[in-house]
Amino acid sequence: MISSDKLLLLTFSALSLILVVESHRPILLEDNENELVRLLNYINKPPIKSFQTEHGDILDCIDIQKQLAFDHPQLKNHSIQLRPTTIPKWTIHNNNDSRSVPLRQDGISCPLGTVIVKRTTPDDLIQDQRLKTMGLNYSRYVSSKSKNIDLTGFHFAVAQYKNSHYGAKGNLNLWEPEVSPNQFSLASMLISRGLNEQFQGIRAGWIVYQWLNRNHTRLYTYWTTDGFKKTGCYNTLCPGFIQVNTDIPLGLLLQPVSTYNGEQYEININIYKDHITGNWWLVAFDNYVGYWPNSLFTDIGLSHGASYVSWGGEVYSPVKEKSPSMGSGHFPEEGFKKAAYVSGIEVVEDTKLEGSMGPPLHSLTTFSSTPNCYKAIKKPGIGELWDNAIFFGGPGGCTF
Secondary structure, three states: OOOHHHHHHHOOOHHHHOOEEOOOEEOOOOOOHHHHHHHHHHHOOOOOEEEEOOOOOEEEEEEHHHOHHHHOHHHOOOOOOOOOOOOOOOOOOOOOOOOEOOOOOOOOOOOOOEEEEEOOOHHHHHHHHHHHHOOOOHHHOOOOOOOOOOOOOEEEEEEEEOOOEOEEEEEEEOOOOOOOOOOEEEEEEEEEEOOHHHOEEEEEEEEEEHHHHOOOOEEEEEEEOOOOOOOOEEOOOOOOOEEOOOOOOOOOEOOOOOOOOOOOOEEEEEEEEOOOOOOEEEEEOOEEEEEEOHHHOOOOOHHHOEOEEEEEEEEEOOOOOOOOOEOOOOOHHHOOOOOEEEEEEEEEOOOOOOOEEOOOHHHOEEEEOOOOOOEEEEOOOOOHHHOOOEEEEEOOOOOO
């Protein structure tokens, strides 16, 4: 039998890369060029202005009222919220640490009334289909407690907080582990409620996946309202997440990254529930990126807050192929500058967002699915940001 801890982790694994369009229908390419073109035209809304980055990404400025989010049937009459009505005291301008990675978008500026979105390419869709043919079909993993769940190929090393809350934050140390075309390695924060088909979750952090990300570290999100049975997607590849920012697209390349025993860089991730509207906001680089409207969620799910949050790393690798490194590729016992970390861990405990807390380390539990390859440990340090911090990661090399 699988434990509820493992199920919570698995139900928001980066299998979440399975894309879903038109909010309820999975992509079925079937080598059909016309279908591919149709899907691209559906996902990529007509831009008002476009930019190409030095790494080959095309960033589009899309009319804020015409972004893909509003193709969701529950958002047809949604009024855009440009800024949250309630703000936790720690959400904005609270990270004075010089290790925060700078936001660099030289020469890229979207006009007023637009939002910035990374354009989806044919390769993105084709390679996503390749993920599925490799057996990455999430439905087989979302199961009842009475059934066995296949964890083959997945490896986790995280800290968990299992209490009611309305948001959380953490500073995720940035690395760029090497992965093969069949693997991924990530660090993220997950906020969720429920299990199995009632599982609802929001996840944000960084990911390295060779096909979708060209082996670079990028900002990513994922969400679902039914344990990935019908809903949910990666970044803005399906209707749901409403972008409001003109500078920070989901899928943004994150540079520079940390080096072993050298300079360290991080990205601060905040996800919290607006007390007035109920919308779940994503904050990164001390900027409001966008939100998941409360109407996406149900009363037994995230509509009334969350019950679980985790911080840490995850990797996937096919059986018999040695699993990739997680974080820096070194075990957490090596500590700062050598192992990956999440610092400044806090949660919001009251609905009005007036108070937050860094949960005492004794209230966090760590979980390592394969401790011979990856670990997570609680390791407090000096200074407010390090009162509640974890180190995680490992060299990999697992073949199961």
